Amino acid sequence: xxxxxxxxxxxxxxxxxxxxxxxxxxxxxxxxxxxxxxxxxxxxxxxxxxxxxxxxxxxxxxxxxxxxxxxxxxxxxxxxxxxxxxxxxxxxxxxxxxxxxxxxxxxxxxxxxxxxxxxxxxxxxxxxxxxxxxxxxxxxxxxxxxxxxxxxxxxxxxxxxxxxxxxxxxxxxxxxxxxxxxxxxxxxxxxxxxxxxxxxxxxxxxxxxxxxxxxxxxxxxxxxxxxxxxxxxxxxxxxxxxxxxxxxxxxxxxxxxxxxxxxxxxxxxxxxxxxxxxxxxxxxxxxxxxxxxxxxxxxxxxxxxxxxxxxxxxxxxxxxxxxxxxxxxxxxxxxxxxxxxxxxxxxxxxxxxxxxxxxxxxxxxxxxxxxxxxxxxxxxxxxxxxxxxxxxxxxxxxxxxxxxxxxxxxxxxxx
Numbered sequence: 001x002x003x004x005x006x007x008x009x010x011x012x013x014x015x016x017x018x019x020x021x022x023x024x025x026x027x028x029x030x031x032x033x034x035x036x037x038x039x040x041x042x043x044x045x046x047x048x049x050x051x052x053x054x055x056x057x058x059x060x061x062x063x064x065x066x067x068x069x070x071x072x073x074x075x076x077x078x079x080x081x082x083x084x085x086x087x088x089x090x091x092x093x094x095x096x097x098x099x100x101x102x103x104x105x106x107x108x109x110x111x112x113x114x115x116x117x118x119x120x121x122x123x124x125x126x127x128x129x130x131x132x133x134x135x136x137x138x139x140x141x142x143x144x145x146x147x148x149x150x151x152x153x154x155x156x157x158x159x160x161x162x163x164x165x166x167x168x169x170x171x172x173x174x175x176x177x178x179x180x181x182x183x184x185x186x187x188x189x190x191x192x193x194x195x196x197x198x199x200x201x202x203x204x205x206x207x208x209x210x211x212x213x214x215x216x217x218x219x220x221x222x223x224x225x226x227x228x229x230x231x232x233x234x235x236x237x238x239x240x241x242x243x244x245x246x247x248x249x250x251x252x253x254x255x256x257x258x259x260x261x262x263x264x265x266x267x268x269x270x271x272x273x274x275x276x277x278x279x280x281x282x283x284x285x286x287x288x289x290x291x292x293x294x295x296x297x298x299x300x301x302x303x304x305x306x307x308x309x310x311x312x313x314x315x316x317x318x319x320x321x322x323x324x325x326x327x328x329x330x331x332x333x334x335x336x337x338x339x340x341x342x343x344x345x346x347x348x349x350x351x352x353x354x355x356x357x358x359x360x361x362x363x364x365x366x367x368x369x370x371x372x373x374x375x376x377x378x379x380x381x382x383x384x385x386x387x388x389x390x391x392x393x394x395x396x397x398x399x400x401x402x403x404x405x406x407x408x409x410x411x412x413x414x415x
Contacts (some may be wrong), residue, residue, distance in 0.1 A: 007315050011308055013355040019299055020362035021176055025195045034192060034247055034373050049149055050080040050130035051209070056120035057085060060138035063254075068101060070141045075148055083107045084124040086277065089114025092313045094138075117205070118221035118228040124372060125220050128212055135229070136251075137206045141170060142219040150209050150249035155324035161214050161241040162233075163249075164191065164200060166374050170252030175386045176262050180255040182380065182387035184368060188247055189370035195245030199291035203243060205229035207251040226412070227272025234280045237292045238298065244301060246375040253392040262390075264413075272404035273300065304399055311396035 001390040026035075053071055057064055064085075071083055083106060087095045101107040112123050119359075120133065136142075146165060151164050166188050170182040189215065194200050205228065218239050224231030236243055256262040277284070277297065284301075367384075405412055 001022060005313055008212065008309065010124035010352050012309055013352055014358065015302060016306055016359050017355060017362070019302070020316070020359060020366070021188060022151045022295075023193045023366065024362065026196050027189070030196050033196075042148060042405065043152055043155060045077045047079055048080055048148075049132050050082070051076070051132045051134055051151070052128045052130040052132045052174045053136050053148065054128075055083060055136050056088055056117050056121070056124075056137055057090060057094050057098065057138045058088045058114065058117070059090045059092045059094060061090070061094045061097055064094055064097050065100070067136075067138050067140060068107070068158055072106075073135075073144055074142065074146070075144045078106070078112060080130070082130060085109055085112040085415045086120040086124050088117070088120040091393075102142050116223060118223050118227070121228070122220040125215055128248075128402040131212060133210045133215070135203075135205050135210070137253065138249045140167075140206050140240055140253045142207065143252070143404050145250040146207070148253060150246045153244060153246060154209070157242075157244075160244055161211050162203050162236060162243045163209045164195075164203035164243070165209070165243045165249040165251055166191070166245075166247055167204050168250060168374060168376070169205045169255045171257070172383070174257045176256050176259055176390065178380070178383040179386040180262070182383050183391065184255075185370040185374055185376060185380075186363065186367045187370065188374040189366040192373060194291075194296055197291040198242070198294035200243045200245055201292075201296050201308055202230045202233045202235065203369050204248055205336040206253055209384055210333075217326040225272040225275040227276060228290045230269075230273060230280075231276045232392050234283065237289055238280065238283060240289075248375065250374060253399045259390075259394070263394075266395070266398045266400055267405075268412055270304075271405050274402060274406045276303075277301070304403070307396045307399045308403070311400070339411075347369050348365070 003219065003250070014216055055064075060067075067082060071081070076083065083101075085101070085107065087098060087110070089112065093110060108124075108127055110123060110127070112120065118322055125133075132151070145188045150163055150165060154160055168184050168188070169177055172178045173183045184256050191200065208229070214236065218235055218241075220229050221228045233243065256265050261365070277300075283293045284297050364384075404410070
């Protein structure tokens with residue numbers, strides 16, 4: 001007879017399967033829109049909209065030059081491209097490196113006391129004179145065709161207010177970065193599916209494009225518990241603004257290279273989401289806000305519940321399974337057991353086990369489709385075990401810590 005834990009676990013697995021099947025159905029309904037066989041026709045130069053890149057810099061001396069040069073290397077009309085770089089009180093040589101561009105008419109250099117990324121972005125906004133604004137990170141490299149993939153969405157859709165780009169991990173070196181490489185490619189799939197249903201969760205701070213009027217209508221960036229991009233996305237949904245995701249407008253970032261740095265980053269993301277979710281709780285399950293309120297936010301909250309419950313349930317199952325395994329060995333006799341052999345007697349054929357395997361298969365399918373949509377050509381399947389270990393066993397730790405910090409009003413720092 002199933003105990004309470006198993007019943008709850010089965011219900012959670014059912015909901016997880018529902019989400020994965022929903023994503024797959026959305027994909028098959030829209031697969032022609034993400035096919036590589038679709039040829040994107042370039043617009044005439046006069047139809048491309050003018051763009052300003054907002055580049056907040058804090059102690060990014062080792063990457064700022066490469067980032068600016070990657071923007072200059074874009075396949076885009078030069079006269080319609082501008083960079084507003086803001087030194088947010090760096091203590092390294094970032095400002096000195098930025099001075100190399102002080103005589104470039106396509107670059108505006110600003111300097112201010114350190115106040116956080118949101119203050120640097122807001123410091124740059126009054127200097128924007130272009131049609132579109134790009135939020136960008138100083139440790140990010142943009143692909144040459146990224147703008148030509150993104151901007152036509154705004155030209156062809158006057159209602160579109162913001163467009164998130166695809167962020168991938170470039171040149172992963174450590175096992176932590178290799179785990180993130182798999183994660184980010186899987187994100188490419190889920191973000192695009194959310195874009196299809198009008199339920200984008202977040203336009204990433206690393207690379208997002210906005211119409212300038214967004215900030216004129218709803219204001220600039222907020223500190224938002226150090227998660228300003230998620231808060232801005234929620235605020236735009238609150239105002240009924242259309243947001244989409246462009247799967248083939250690609251940038252590459254480094255990602256944290258150690259578990260400690262990844263933990264700090266994800267703790268901040270998790271804590272910031274919880275706090276912003278509380279601030280915008282009226283959107284949750286509210287039909288007025290469409291699929292963002294009815295699907296995206298509930299799905300995100302459910303993911304937290306899933307991680308915490310599965311972690312606790314796994315502790316129980318490991319203990320119980322070990323005892324059960326010893327009991328089975330006792331029944332057949334220790335002398336009859338041979339290491340390296342397999343017997344169906346030891347196979348767990350419970351429904352929850354089969355459901356779990358289905359979820360893993362669906363996630364793997366999402367990863368494959370994310371790779372395809374993001375035009376990834378190199379083989380990285382050997383990094384999947386890193387992904388399973390890091391996010392299967394350690395993600396619940398920072399999620400539970402963020403919940404603890406929220407309940408007991410603990411401060412979560414940026415770095």
